[in-house]
Amino acid sequence: MKKQKPETAPKNPTMILAYFKRQHQPLAAMWNGGDEKWVAAVPQIEPVGGEWIDTYFQSEQFSNHDLEWWVEI
Secondary structure: OOOEEEHOOOOOOOOOEEEOOOOOOOOEEEEOOOOEEHHHHHHHHEEEOOOOEEEEEEEEEEHHHHHEEEEEE
16 A cells, blocks of 8 residues: 555545554544544553453544545555
8 A cells, every 4th residue: 555645635434544643553534524624543442440451442533734644445
């Protein structure tokens, strides 16, 4: 997969793999036209009672200028 420039990212409900500033890994994301921001699934890990680890995704929004590169999924 070739990294694409931010200005070529699809501004529709197409899901992409996106790399945003201040993130440590690419994230599954899509454009939210209502808010004019990217919404992405950010992995979270939380220990619970010292017995097991709860893993889940949290939605976060990113401005268009935070997108550094993207690729098709």
